Amino acid sequence: MKTLTLTAPAKLNLFLHINGRRADGYHELETLFTMLEYGDELTFSLIKQDIVEIGGDVAGIPLQENLIYRAAEALRPHKKSPFGAHVQLVKKLPMGGGVGGGSSDAATTLLALNTLWQCDLSLDQLADIGLSLGADVPVFVRGKTALAQGVGEKLSPYTLAKKHYLVVFPNVHVGTVEVFTHPELPRNTPKLPEGWTIDQTHNDCQALVKKLYPEVEKTLSWLLKYAPSRMTGTGGCCFAEFDSAQAAQRVLEQLPSHWTGFVTQSASESIAHRQLAAWRKDEVK
Numbered sequence: 001m002k003t004l005t006l007t008a009p010a011k012l013n014l015f016l017h018i019n020g021r022r023a024d025g026y027h028e029l030e031t032l033f034t035m036l037e038y039g040d041e042l043t044f045s046l047i048k049q050d051i052v053e054i055g056g057d058v059a060g061i062p063l064q065e066n067l068i069y070r071a072a073e074a075l076r077p078h079k080k081s082p083f084g085a086h087v088q089l090v091k092k093l094p095m096g097g098g099v100g101g102g103s104s105d106a107a108t109t110l111l112a113l114n115t116l117w118q119c120d121l122s123l124d125q126l127a128d129i130g131l132s133l134g135a136d137v138p139v140f141v142r143g144k145t146a147l148a149q150g151v152g153e154k155l156s157p158y159t160l161a162k163k164h165y166l167v168v169f170p171n172v173h174v175g176t177v178e179v180f181t182h183p184e185l186p187r188n189t190p191k192l193p194e195g196w197t198i199d200q201t202h203n204d205c206q207a208l209v210k211k212l213y214p215e216v217e218k219t220l221s222w223l224l225k226y227a228p229s230r231m232t233g234t235g236g237c238c239f240a241e242f243d244s245a246q247a248a249q250r251v252l253e254q255l256p257s258h259w260t261g262f263v264t265q266s267a268s269e270s271i272a273h274r275q276l277a278a279w280r281k282d283e284v285k
């Protein structure tokens with residue numbers, strides 16, 4: 001049976017502005033997403049039984065709630081293969097960390113099974129399905145650094161110089177819903193003007209999450225001693241930006257033991273997209 005292994009990349013929100021709350025309860029955002037060269041590892045195999053099963057690091061998430069399962073089931077109506085799928089998951093990204101682990105797993109599953117199940121949907125169609133799974137899924141489906149608006153699905157290509165990041169997880173699970181429904185969350189940052197620069201940006205969730213989760217505040221203060229640092233998304237992960245991997249690695253080596261961290265670099269295109277293109281090229285040989 002065909003087997004396909006893809007890395008579901010992490011993302012950072014290099015800034016996150018909340019412009020207002022919409023009638024449907026979601027928020028109008030303006031954010032800059034960058035993909036990272038680090039993420040979960042998903043291995044997809046076709047199986048004779050027409051079911052979807054997940055093995056490996058499911059971390060107590062019931063099958064039907066796992067975003068990998070939900071993504072596969074969302075594709076089922078388009079499936080042109082009689083086979084089911086087994087997905088083996090090696091979890092590298094912290095859950096609820098603000099680095100998009102679940103959303104990226106979902107998007108990577110859409111990309112993989114679109115091919116293995118011969119659905120042959122376009123990226124636009126996959127992104128639409130992705131949006132029904134979560135606001136962060138479309139950016140992983142398209143797999144490119146992007147300026148995002150809307151709830152996170154209106155994506156404009158954006159070019160960024162390669163940077164190296166130390167991403168630190170303070171081992172606190174920050175609920176996205178908790179942050180977005182909190183009365184103290186700022187929700188009125190105006191849209192950025194033409195020609196904006198990164199020093200005109202910030203993360204609107206950062207001050208609130210630092211207040212609610214002192215460990216996030218400590219992490220950010222620690223990182224800021226070494227490099228420009230921010231929280232990503234609704235947290236709790238924070239990232240410090242460096243011009244070299246060696247500089248980032250030196251700081252990682254001093255990381256207090258009660259936090260976890262990884263050093264990686266930005267990717268203009270998602271590693272999952274690159275791996276899938278290489279796999280498909282091998283398939284046609």
Ligand SMILES: C[C@@](CO)(OP(=O)(O)O)[C@H](O)COP(=O)(O)OP(=O)(O)OC[C@H]1O[C@@H](n2ccc(N)nc2=O)[C@H](O)[C@@H]1O
Pocket residue numbers: 013016025026027028029031097098099100103133134135136137150151152176177180181232233234235
């Ligand atoms: C905040 C961001 C920033 O990139 O990422 P994370 O910090 O979660 O990684 C995303 O918008 C999260 O995307 P995602 O994690 O897919 O969120 P969803 O499952 O769609 O929504 C979870 C909840 O977050 C709130 N939500 C999410 C997105 C948005 N634009 N407005 C919202 O108000 C809603 O309360 C929603 O019920």
Ligand SMILES: Nc1ncnc2c1ncn2[C@@H]1O[C@H](COP(=O)(O)OP(=O)(O)O)[C@@H](O)[C@H]1O
Pocket residue numbers: 061065066067068094095096097098099100101102103104105136176233235
């Ligand atoms: N395969 C998965 N990996 C990670 N989280 C998952 C997965 N499936 C479902 N989830 C749920 O989705 C929630 C948020 O997912 P995620 O996109 O990782 O948010 P964040 O960007 O905040 O880390 C997690 O807290 C978890 O409960």
